[in-house]
Amino acid sequence: MTNLTPEELDKKFAKNEALARLNPASKIAPESTREGIKAQGGNNLPISEADWQKTVIDLLHAYGYKVCEFRKARLLKKGVDVYRTPFGADGEGFPDLIAARLHSLLFIECKSEQGKMSEKQKNWMGLLASAGEGEYILARPQDYDYLVKRLR
DSSP states (O other): OOOOOHEEEEEEHHHHHHHHHTTTOOOOOOOGGGHHHHHOSTTTTOOOHHHHHHHHHHHHHHHHEEEOOOOOOEETTTTTEEEOOOTTOOOOTTTTEEEEETEEEEEEEEEEEEOOOHHHHHHHHHHHHHHHSSSEEEGGGGHHHHHHHHOO
């Protein structure tokens, strides 16, 4: 669990953005810059779904949320590595993250800019959104500013 305040997270982004500008060929991870997170064209780098999810977790921690993450497991299937989230019962399609703090419960599905929700994810979204407890958020990198405002 990271214990960064929103201000510390902002400083981390500013430092990494400066390094990325000084050396565009550097290996600065896109998830460590606001520009990479927003990925709105130009020299901005797209961000992977896994890196975006790490950023969302950092933001949640910075705003005082406890987070439960459902991680994918690597499986060998017919000689090929595949990644699946090991769920039982009806869990397939359940959101990536559950976050809670006093008076706030969030179910968060993290997707890359172009990532598409499966039918099972859509079914869970509808069920959880209509349950009356908590809020379902589909979080994409281009929604970074909205997410920060929502978490405050």
